[in-house]
Amino acid sequence: MVTIRRLMNALSIRNLRKTYANGNEALKGINFNVAVGDFYALLGPNGAGKTTAIGIISSLVNKSAGEVEVFGHSIDRELEAAKECIGLVPQELNINQWEKVGNIVLTQAGYYGLSGRLARERAEKYLRALRLWDRRDDIARSLSGGMKRRLMIARALVHEPKLLILDEPTAGVDIEIRRSMWAFLRDINAAGTTIILTTHYLEEAESLCRHVAIIDEGEIIEDAPMSRVLRKLQREVFVLSLSDEADRAPALDGFQTGLVDSGELEVELGPAHTLNDLFRALDARGIEVVSMRNKANRLEELFMRLVESKQP
Amino acid sequence: MNVALNVIAVKTLVRKEMIRVMRIWVQTIVPPAITMTLYFIIFGNLIGRRIGTMDGFDYMQYIAPGLIMMSVITNSYGNVVSSFFGAKFGRHLEEMLVSPMSNSAIIIGHVAGGVLRGLMVGALVTVIALFFTRLQVQHALVTISVVLLSSTVFALAGFINAIFAKKFDDISIIPTFVLTPLTYLGGVFYSIALLPEFWQAASKANPILYMVNAFRYGILGTSDISIGHAYGILVGFVALLFSACLYLMNHGVGIRE
Numbered sequence: 001m002v003t004i005r006r007l008m009n010a011l012s013i014r015n016l017r018k019t020y021a022n023g024n025e026a027l028k029g030i031n032f033n034v035a036v037g038d039f040y041a042l043l044g045p046n047g048a049g050k051t052t053a054i055g056i057i058s059s060l061v062n063k064s065a066g067e068v069e070v071f072g073h074s075i076d077r078e079l080e081a082a083k084e085c086i087g088l089v090p091q092e093l094n095i096n097q098w099e100k101v102g103n104i105v106l107t108q109a110g111y112y113g114l115s116g117r118l119a120r121e122r123a124e125k126y127l128r129a130l131r132l133w134d135r136r137d138d139i140a141r142s143l144s145g146g147m148k149r150r151l152m153i154a155r156a157l158v159h160e161p162k163l164l165i166l167d168e169p170t171a172g173v174d175i176e177i178r179r180s181m182w183a184f185l186r187d188i189n190a191a192g193t194t195i196i197l198t199t200h201y202l203e204e205a206e207s208l209c210r211h212v213a214i215i216d217e218g219e220i221i222e223d224a225p226m227s228r229v230l231r232k233l234q235r236e237v238f239v240l241s242l243s244d245e246a247d248r249a250p251a252l253d254g255f256q257t258g259l260v261d262s263g264e265l266e267v268e269l270g271p272a273h274t275l276n277d278l279f280r281a282l283d284a285r286g287i288e289v290v291s292m293r294n295k296a297n298r299l300e301e302l303f304m305r306l307v308e309s310k311q312p
Numbered sequence: 313m314n315v316a317l318n319v320i321a322v323k324t325l326v327r328k329e330m331i332r333v334m335r336i337w338v339q340t341i342v343p344p345a346i347t348m349t350l351y352f353i354i355f356g357n358l359i360g361r362r363i364g365t366m367d368g369f370d371y372m373q374y375i376a377p378g379l380i381m382m383s384v385i386t387n388s389y390g391n392v393v394s395s396f397f398g399a400k401f402g403r404h405l406e407e408m409l410v411s412p413m414s415n416s417a418i419i420i421g422h423v424a425g426g427v428l429r430g431l432m433v434g435a436l437v438t439v440i441a442l443f444f445t446r447l448q449v450q451h452a453l454v455t456i457s458v459v460l461l462s463s464t465v466f467a468l469a470g471f472i473n474a475i476f477a478k479k480f481d482d483i484s485i486i487p488t489f490v491l492t493p494l495t496y497l498g499g500v501f502y503s504i505a506l507l508p509e510f511w512q513a514a515s516k517a518n519p520i521l522y523m524v525n526a527f528r529y530g531i532l533g534t535s536d537i538s539i540g541h542a543y544g545i546l547v548g549f550v551a552l553l554f555s556a557c558l559y560l561m562n563h564g565v566g567i568r569e
Contacts (some may be wrong), residue, residue, distance in 0.1 A: 020569065055569070059409060080414070083412040090403075092403060093403075094406045094407070103328070107407070110327075111408055113317030
């Protein structure tokens with residue numbers, strides 16, 4: 001039964017530890033599972049251990065202890081099979097800047113044992129999907145930052161991995177390209193590829209991922225479905241645009257309020273109240289609201305609270 | 313191990329290496345051709361005329377095999393050390409490390425790339441040599457096997473250098489302070505029979521002496537050392553260095569944290 005459950009996981013991590021030669025304990029025995037087909041966010045502040053964990057999963061970093069299984073293949077006993085399941089888009093650019101775009105993807109296909117014709121077909125498929133086909137004969141150095149990121153995604157997908165790991169894939173990418181990458185990743189996930197995403201854009205994680213784990217100082221401090229995690233948010237702050245200007249914040253019974261400026265009101269909503277309560281209170285004061293937005297991304301608020309609560 | 317996958321991976325890596333060599337041909341092919349042309353003009357043509365014969369051959373003829381071998385080993389070494397370290401430095405080595413290709417395949421692919429560049433440059437230097445002297449291969453099998461084994465030894469040595477290298481300086485230290493002196497003292501320009509007894513014995517500790525002389529035997533039919541010893545040393549070095557490369561890769565030395 002245990003074996004069957006493990007096989008159902010795209011990734012299974014048990015008591016994973018990493019201590020670097022300088023004594024830095026980057027991972028302190030973390031455990032988590034990623035279900036097949038999931039879109040999984042691995043979040044944490046800088047230096048939390050995300051990239052170390054990804055490095056171990058993808059064989060770029062030697063672990064100190066623990067077990068990693070990718071689709072049931074242990075990286076200790078069946079490394080080759082485990083590697084065949086993974087596609088990695090690392091945080092830092094790791095393409096040969098002097099190589100042609102097409103050759104980078106074709107070469108990666110060859111490293112995964114794809115024959116010439118199949119490799120060419122796949123390279124074309126993913127370069128087209130990521131809008132790089134027209135640049136296939138250009139050297140990678142000539143691409144923009146966003147294009148280089150997309151090239152790394154095409155390279156990671158050329159062997160059609162079951163598990164795609166993206167370590168901050170949209171860092172430094174403009175909003176238009178970021179949104180198109182989100183759409184592409186949703187499609188890939190819908191087609192069956194399990195995705196693990198690390199990002200500092202929590203809006204991105206909230207928008208894309210169904211499960212979230214938060215890692216801090218080498219320990220997992222949260223690991224649950226996104227909806228359940230967001231429900232833990234006890235307090236939300238909304239910014240309301242008012243139809244009439246105000247010179248001071250109105251007192252609303254049961255709500256903390258403050259003026260952002262004369263046309264915008266900030267309201268804190270606790271667990272005891274709903275948005276309906278808020279609007280009833282606003283109606284009672286004759287205050288008309290033109291639009292509203294969250295002051296901060298919900299996941300971001302929760303993330304900050306969880307990370308700050310750990311600090312002494 | 314998935315043999316079919318690794319065969320394709322090695323072919324891919326060799327192809328990539330050849331594209332690299334041809335892309336930067338001004339750095340990889342031209343300089344050794346110019347250097348060797350100068351050697352032939354200065355040592356062979358100008359100074360060589362005054363030296364006369366060595367082991368019964370005119371001096372130009374005598375040094376030609378050594379110069380060809382010198383270009384083969386320095387280019388085999390240089391190709392692997394710069395390519396592997398460049399990949400490590402630019403982090404695109406990770407393309408191979410995350411893939412299922414085996415560590416043996418990574419080593420073989422790089423070494424094959426180094427051997428091919430060594431052979432390309434060696435062939436070019438041979439053509440240049442033919443403008444200056446006449447070369448008639450006496451033992452074709454010896455010539456081919458010795459050049460292949462020698463370039464393999466130095467390609468493997470270059471791989472080890474690249475594994476340990478942390479900065480670009482580290483990939484020039486061994487060629488400058490070890491490889492070049494050993495090559496010059498390896499009987500490229502002279503027969504060790506000319507040396508005092510002590511230095512003859514000391515020269516026999518230099519592995520390059522065996523490579524140069526075995527190659528010279530293949531082309532001219534003359535050698536200072538036993539060909540059997542040369543093969544023993546070459547095969548021994550290939551086995552030893554390949555094992556060392558594999559050990560280092562399997563333990564992630566210099567490539568995995």
